[in-house]
Structure formats: structure tokens, C-alpha cells
Amino acid sequence: MENILELFQNHISSYSKDLHNTIVEIHNKKINEYVDDQINISIIVICKNEERVIERCIQAIMKDKDIKDEIIIIDTGSNDKTIEKILKYRAQVNLFEQEWKENFSEIRNYGISKSIHDWTFFIDADEELVEGSIYSLKKYIWILKEVKLKNVVINPTIINSNGHIVQGVRRIVNKKDNIYYYGLIHEEPRISEDKFGKDIFEISFDNIQLKHDGYEQEILEAKNKIERNISLLRIMIDIEPYYPRWIYFLSRDGKEVLKKEEYEFLLQKTIKLCADNIDYKEYKIRALSDLVAYYIHQGKLKEAEEKLFELKTIAPELSDVFYFQNIIKIINIKSSFFEILNDVVTFKNNKQEIEYGSMHSNLFHMDYLIAELFFEIEEYDKAFNIFNKLEENHFSFNTQKYKNLYNALENSSYKKVINKT
Template sequence: MIDQEALWFNQTSLHKLKDGLLAQFGEFEELSLIDHRLELLNNIIVIPDFWNEVIGAEYSSFPLFADKEEARAELSGHLDPGSETVTAVVLTRNEERSIHRCLQSLLNEVDDIVIIDTGSSDATLSIIESIQSPLIHVHHEEWKDDFSAVRNVGIDKSAGDWIFFIDADEWISRESNGKVKPLIQMFSRFPLKHSLTISPLIVEKDKSSVVGVKRIFHRASGIRFFGDVHEEPRKNEDPTLESQENINIELKVEHDGYQEDILQSKKKIERNISLLQKVRKKEPENPRWIYFLVRDGMERFSADEMEMLFQKGFAFCRVENYQSSKNYTIPLTRLLLQYRFKQKNFKEVYRTAEQLEKYHPEDSDALFFSKLARLFELWEEQKRMLQEVVQFRDGQSGNEYGALHPEGLHIDCLIGALLFETGMYERAKEYFDFLDSQNVMKPVQEMYQQAFSRLREL
């Protein structure tokens, strides 16, 4: 049976409710609360596994209201954002490059900001102090190679009802200005709010985006972080995450900390690998840590090490539950596909892409890597063809009467075409200009001359 509170998150039911109230009572001010709720619900960007079970997959009717005053009271009681507060938590250590930008983006979005500094030796702390905001509270904590420990200190120091973790190299996008509290407060009356994590949309510098990074939860939920790096929030210390649910919302958080120069300057990859190996000793059969080891170590581990990690990762995944957002089968398969392409093992690229398609039909990564692998194979085949044809041409002596061209100019035409198809455009142009001067192979010439014209237009 659907919780009556959950009806206020069912978009179909809300539309029906508004239509019914308009027909019964006409326009009144509180109807705008329905519009506002519907607008906020449109910011849920990935419908979670549990959503329909909680709110109802189909239309469910609200109890009838006796009069307009009761309707107004019910709308206000269920749709008013209420007074629950939001604390932003930022971890810092030598973040002078980005901390001012991060904090400025938060000042008008949250009720207060808790900073946990783990030993900055650059200008980070003086920059924070220069902002001179009573909303900012700085606490100092010794760094012990454990991000979850520091995040849990941030939880303990927070006073808000909701806690929003944002990294120092991130900032609230201008597109989401004014959205932070309304989006979070919407869930203040959600039936599962004490078992809920919320993931903002993280937008990278290259405009790619990441979902599923759990950053927001209610302070009364008892959720704590676990993991030395790539730490995750867990309710009741449950590594299966079966006692909690996650929602992705279009609250845009921009991030630029994974640019190559920044990664190198802060040696993030080496640090991450070291801490991931440490946390794997605590949970050796949790595929989460293997997934991140593979992702972060792909350019650093040997081929044997990578094969071992993939083998163990898939062995520890519950493949029968691959569709769950809590399962790592599909993410690991995507990484394996990427790795096989990097190896130029195109046969395995096709096999892995086919497997990924079975898990996730019409998967864009499967399409991308399988088609790109085919292009590379064709390109390699064209290079081999070019080498063979050039060797053939070099070995020709004398005229071959009865052939398409007795002097072998048709073979020169083929060389020109293969030079073009393998990207050696200047040499291809020389061949086709020569053939044009000889007034031979006109149909093929015209096709490639048109191609050269299109290239000049680019």
C-alpha cells in the first residue's frame, strides 16, 4: 500500500489533483505549490529502482477535501518546503587554487558551511578568512590517510538537518543557483528520507557528467562514510547498501580537479591507488574497491595485474542482480571494454560490447567502442593493402597489354585511393594530379577530387 505522503511525489497524481481542485474551487494561491513541486520533481534525472514502488507507478487519488480551506491547509502542509536547514561540508588541504570559488558559490545556497582542514600549508586558510562570512566555520583535523574519517568529522561538526558534501575543487553551477535548498528540502517529507542519499550532477571540465556520487543525506539518518578513498556513505555500516536508496538530481556541481596537470601536481592517482589497496585489505571481496582500482590504475598496472583485478571483480559481483544501481557488473564491463580497446584487442572488444549490450541494451559505450574498433581494423587493413599494392607496383616491369592500363596507371590510381583512405592526403593529391595530367581513370579521379574539395571546405 502506498504511503499517503508518497502521493505528493507522484507527478501524475499531482497533475490530477490540480485539475480536480481547479474544477472544484477555482484558482487559489496554494495551487502554485503543486506547480513548484512538479518543477522540482522534473530535476530527478535518473528514475531510481525503488521509485515506483514507493510513490506508485500509476495514478493514485488523494483523499477528497471538504472545502477550499481544507485544501489550502493540506497543500501547505505537504508541499511547503518547511524549515529544515542545509549544512555544506568542505574538506580542505592546500586548496588555494579553488577554495574561494567553491565557497563563494555556496554562500547564498546553504545555511552554513563547515570546513574540515587537514593541514593546509599554502594560502587556503587565509583565503577562507578573507571571505569574512559568519556562515563559515573552520575546524582542524589531523590527516590520517582516510577520507571517510575526515568526512565523518564533518558530519559530527554539522548543525544542519541535511548535510551536503562538496569538494574544494567543485562549485555550484550558475545554472543551479537558487536550487540547492529547494531541491534538498523537497525530500524533507519523503517517506524514506532517513534511508536516502542524494547525488548531484557533477559536470567535468570537458562537459562530461557523472551521476551516482552520493553527497547529500539527512543528519538524523545515522549515515556514516566508509573507505579510505572513493569513500561511500553507508547506513548501519551495511556494505551491501540494501538498507538505503539513492536519487540523482539535476543539481549541477562543476568540477575541474581531474585535469591532467592538477592530477600530476597533487599526485592524486598514486595516492588513490595506495589508499584503495589499503581499503581492499579491509573488504577484499567488495567489487567497489576493485572497480576504482581498475579505473584509477589502468595506466599504471601491468597487463597481468589488470587481468587479475577484472577476474576478481566479476567473481565478486552478483551477476544475477546486474540491473541494480548497487551492482558493479555493468560499470566493470564498461571498464573492461575500454581496457580491451586500449589493448587493441578488437576481438575481445566485440565480445565485451556484445555482453554489455545484453546487460544494458543500446548502451552507447558498447556502440562507440565496437564501431571504433571496426574503423581501426579497416584502417589497419587499408594500410596493409597499401603496402601490398606499392610492393606490387615496384615489382612491375614493362607494359601489361590487355590490362585496364598497359603502363599500370590503374595501379597508381589504387595507390592514390589507399593513400587518401589512410589519411596521407598530400601524397594522394600528388597521385591524382598526375593521373589527371594523363587523362586516365576519370571516374575514380572525380570521386576523390570531390573529396579533396570537401576537405578544403573544412
């Protein structure tokens, strides 16, 4: 069974670079297995119109928390059955209702001010706390207390229903450190406003977990959310015009609605503002990756390769780098197929006389080659039409694999999904 130090060491997934010496110190320290029973958590849920999930969220927290831990729910104007469902648990939760003023950090800071415990853990209504997370969190807080580490934020691991795992979302703070949230949207913890949160340490653990399943619901509300986010991010850029965080998030959140010229400009500006500042490396990597994807989509392979080189320079092991390298290879290969197809069609059209080679005197083998090339450039209807005509003329050279593929597609669930859309 893991002791407290092994538990801490084995489940760290990332931490601020400045914490390295502290982590080494913790590794070498003898820490009592006893965990101070005064370590209690205030768990804060902010919600609006979450009747679909609010009870599930509350029940998961109640199942995992200790008796002295508190649950705070802040409703920002629900007009569905959210409040009604929360009130079923009025003996277990503290419910506050606040007017929504287009300011996420204001609501978070209000929650911190209402908490009775030092440590606060923010959980979204469409997230489900994984059992054992609070127990692990208290162990880790005890260790941080033993080594007298201050100004630290703890990041849970968020497991999305689509399989995507997110770490680095700063949800767990100690109000004794005078940490507050800043920003109308995509808010971040800060101590000194002009330090942009860089005076705070952060540490992520892989066994403090939240399951998130809100994507389908978010898609239904996406248009309104995008417009809201864009508006709030433009305000943040006016307030802090040289902070790449707001500029990057504007590009990310506005990708589907911004003009392509502005989208490209925002990514370029993010990269320029980040420069070689190690504190902004995260935004630079994201912006470079998004810009490479954008250039590939626009067919600007030269620009894509230039930005990919820059991305590889600062993040050589990133899977995005490997992915983009091979996507570009595939595009180049497909481009060569177009050239070959043009050559084959030209060659066939210039052939008038009957030949007596070993393949076919009427050049059916050339038709087969054209069908192969149509298939490779994703002109599937043209490819299958030629294959069918070859079959009718009893020229079935190597066409069975395409017939098998066609039949598989006809019967596949993938095709059914496509047809529904």
C-alpha cells in the first residue's frame, strides 16, 4: 500500500518549474502518516440552468467529502428546475444566489469569500467528482503544509466524455495566500495583478479527478457562448493588451466565427507577444499548433512548414509536431497522385491503335490504373463506377479489395451516421 509520500510522488503529473527543489525536499522528508483533521475543504459549484446534472454533481461530492467539508452552490440566475433540485439537499449545501454580471472571476471570488475553510475546490455543475479525490487532496495539502509551501494552486485532472484529458486548470486554492481570480472570462488565479499569476506555484495530480460530460449540451448553446466569450475577451484585451492569454483565447474561442484574416492575425500576435518568455510558452505552443493547422487547411503548405519548424524547435516531442509532419507528407503524396492521374489520362487518350501486350488490348488496365488514382484522391464515385464497368467487361484484375471495401461501407454504422447528417 502506498504511504503518504509515495502517494504524493507517484501521482504528480506536472508542476511549476520553480517547485523542483521543493519536490526533491518532499521526496527526502520524513512526514508523519497522520493527516491534520483540521484540513477541511470548501467545495464550490457555480451553476445556471443545470437541471440536467446538478443532482449528480451534488451526490458525487456528498459521497466523497468528509462531514466537516462544506458544499457551496452559487446560482447565477437559473430559470429552470435547478434551484428546486438543489433545495432537496438544503441540509447538506449552502445555497447562494447572485446576479450574473458577465464576470466569472467575480463569482469565484464571491464563493471564496463565503467559504468557511481555507482550501476551496471549484467544481463545475456538469462535472462529477471521482471517488477518492478528496482523500488524496487532503493528503497532498498536509504535505504542502509540512514543507510550508505557500502561494500554490492545485490542479485536478479533468476527464472529458470524448476521452480528452485536461490538466492545468487551476481550481484548488488556499484563501490564506490571498489568491483571487482575475478576468471576465477564462479567469486565472493571481496574487499581484501585475505578475499575471506568475507569482503562484501550481501542481497537478492525476488522481484528483473530475469527469466532464457537458460537450453535447455546450454544442447546443455554442453560438451564444461564443458571442459572449468574444465580447468579454475583447474587453480583457483592452485592459491588458500585451498579455498573450487573452489574445490566444480570443482566437481559440472565436475560431468558427471570426474572419480568417483576424484569426490568423491573433495567432501571429500571440506568438510575437510570447517571444522567448518561458512563462508564456504554453500560449506560444498552442498558437503555433493552431496556426500550422490553419495554414494546412488553407493549402498554404510553405507557411505551415515554416511554423511547424518553429513549433518543433520549442516542443520537439509534442505529438502535434509528429502529426503535422505526417499530414504534410500525405498531402504531398496526394498531390503527386493528381500529377500521375493527369499523365495516365493523357497517355490513354493518345493511344489509338490496338495493342498486343500481356495486359489488355483495349487498355482496360489503364482504366484500372485511373480508378486506383481516383480512389487515392478521394473521388470514390468515379473510382467505383470504373471498377463496376471493368467487372461488367470481365476485367476483374485486383478489384476484389475495392468491392469488399464498398460492401463494408454500405453496411457500416459510419455510413449510417453520415446519411443521418
